[in-house]
Amino acid sequence: LVSLFMSDLMVGLVVMPPAMLNQLYGRWVLRGDFCSLWASFDVMCCSASILNLCVISLDRYLLITSPLRYKLRMTSCRALGLILATWTLAALASFLPI
Numbered sequence: 001l002v003s004l005f006m007s008d009l010m011v012g013l014v015v016m017p018p019a020m021l022n023q024l025y026g027r028w029v030l031r032g033d034f035c036s037l038w039a040s041f042d043v044m045c046c047s048a049s050i051l052n053l054c055v056i057s058l059d060r061y062l063l064i065t066s067p068l069r070y071k072l073r074m075t076s077c078r079a080l081g082l083i084l085a086t087w088t089l090a091a092l093a094s095f096l097p098i
Contacts, residue, residue: 003083004056007048007090015042036098044094051086058082 018038021029028035059079063070 001056003086004049004052007045007052010041011045011049014038015045040094040098042094044090047093048087048090051090052083055082055086 015038018030018034019042030038059074059082062073066073
């Protein structure tokens with residue numbers, strides 16, 4: 001949940017202010033090279049948010065389907081690995097195309 005919070009917070013703090021300026025002025029008013037960086041952060045934060053929701057759903061599914069084996073299956077190392085995989089995949093999908 002903290003990872004989902006961080007991705008949504010980054011959308012609010014990093015992605016939305018330039019998007020509001022773009023909407024208000026009807027054009028990109030910031031430096032030109034900042035546009036591609038902003039677009040990458042936009043894709044990364046939104047992808048991380050979606051992937052975090054998928055990981056949370058998977059976690060809840062595993063808990064409901066086999067509650068007795070859940071503690072053995074979902075260790076803190078695996079949970080951290082899932083979070084790192086989520087952010088890595090989101091970063092690769094957003095920054096590699098630049």
